[in-house]
Amino acid sequence: NAGVTQTPKFQVLKTGQSMTLQCAQDMNHEYMSWYRQDPGMGLRLIHYSVGAGITDQGEVPNGYNVSRSTTEDFPLRLLSAAPSQTSVYFCASGTGNQPQHFGDGTRLSIL
Amino acid sequence: GQNIDQPTEMTATEGAIVQINCTYQTSGFNGLFWYQQHAGEAPTFLSYNVLDGLEEKGRFSSFLSRSKGYSYLLLKELQMKDSASYLCAVRDREDNAGNMLTFGGGTRLMVKP
Numbered sequence: 001n002a003g004v005t006q007t008p009k010f011q012v013l014k015t016g017q018s019m020t021l022q023c024a025q026d027m028n029h030e031y032m033s034w035y036r037q038d039p040g041m042g043l044r045l046i047h048y049s050v051g052a053g054i055t056d057q058g059e060v061p062n063g064y065n066v067s068r069s070t071t072e073d074f075p076l077r078l079l080s081a082a083p084s085q086t087s088v089y090f091c092a093s094g095t096g097n098q099p100q101h102f103g104d105g106t107r108l109s110i111l
Numbered sequence: 112g113q114n115i116d117q118p119t120e121m122t123a124t125e126g127a128i129v130q131i132n133c134t135y136q137t138s139g140f141n142g143l144f145w146y147q148q149h150a151g152e153a154p155t156f157l158s159y160n161v162l163d164g165l166e167e168k169g170r171f172s173s174f175l176s177r178s179k180g181y182s183y184l185l186l187k188e189l190q191m192k193d194s195a196s197y198l199c200a201v202r203d204r205e206d207n208a209g210n211m212l213t214f215g216g217g218t219r220l221m222v223k224p
Contacts, residue, residue, distance in 0.1 A: 033211060040119070042198065042214040043154070058211065090153060099144055099156040100212065 002026055006091050006103035013081045013110050021076040021106050023091035029101075031094040032074040033058070034066065036087040037105075043090065049074055081110045113137045115215035117199050122221045123189055131184045131218045133199035144212060145173050145184045146198040154198055158184065186220075194222045 007022045025032065033048035035058075045058030049068040063085060065077040074093075078085060086109050094100040114136040123129040135143070142161040146154035160166055160175035160182060172185040186193055196219045200212040 031211075035214075040216055042115075042216040043200075043212075044214070045211055048211050059213075097142065097161075099159060102153040102155070104153050 004091055004093050004101050004103035006089075006106050008106060009104065010107045011109070013078075013108065015081060015083060015110060017081050019078055019081065021078075021089055021091075021108070023074045023076065023103060024072050025074075025091075025093040025101070026072065027093060027095070027101070028071060029093035029095045030071070031100070032068065033092050033094075033100070034064070034074070034076045035090045035092065036060065036085075037090060038087050046076065046089075078108075083110045086110045113201070113203060113213045115199055115201060115213060117197075117215045117218045119216065120219045120221070122223060123186075125189055125191060125222055125224050127189050128185065128187050129189060129220065131186070131197050131199075131220065133182045133184070133215055135180050135182070135199070135201050135215075137180075137201050137203040137213060139203045140177060140201065141204060142202040143173075143175055143182050144200045144202070145171075145182075146200065148196045148198060148217070150195070157197075189222050191222050191224070194220060196220070 004025045030051045034046040035043040044060050047066040049055045089106045091103040092100040117133045145157040148154040158173040165174045170187045175182045196217040198217045199215040
């Protein structure tokens with residue numbers, strides 16, 4: 001039981017490049033979400049999903065896309081990377097009223 | 112809008128007790144969570160309050176007053192390993208909306224010998 005797995009752990013991109021951050025969970029959780037964490041600002045919700053085929057926007061969705069084709073996977077796509085998207089990205093999953101489980105994060109730098 | 116406030120930094124001495132406060136103003140309320148996050152690591156769940164009162168779990172306790180929009184996390188018998196950030200988060204949707212959370216900025220606790 002690996003929990004929530006995020007890849008890659010580190011990534012450096014140039015402005016304008018696109019990439020996909022991967023997130024997978026093996027706990028059969030219906031809820032999955034993406035947060036970004038910036039210094040002094042806590043975790044902010046980007047997108048979330050309440051089940052396969054269903055996604056919705058969070059607090060800071062601009063510049064990001066998501067899809068949820070299976071229960072296990074919830075990739076986050078940066079369409080055209082910008083320096084403002086330099087951050088640490090956390091994926092989380094949960095079920096019912098239980099607390100969310102977080103992945104180890106992806107540290108992304110945009111030059 | 113949603114507003115969750117907690118102190119940015121706190122310092123305490125090994126063996127002592129420290130209380131980290133959190134105040135919130137949210138459009139709804141369906142539970143308050145405390146997470147611990149060591150530098151460079153993922154947040155890990157500490158405690159959950161949905162009703163008023165104190166929840167105790169070993170050295171850690173969490174208190175909630177819904178009428179005051181107020182919670183605190185109490186850490187007893189502080190250890191050096193307790194040096195971390197402590198995140199207060201509110202689930203503000205009655206319909207659960209995927210169990211999503213709104214986080215405060217976090218309190219960085221430094222424990223000194």
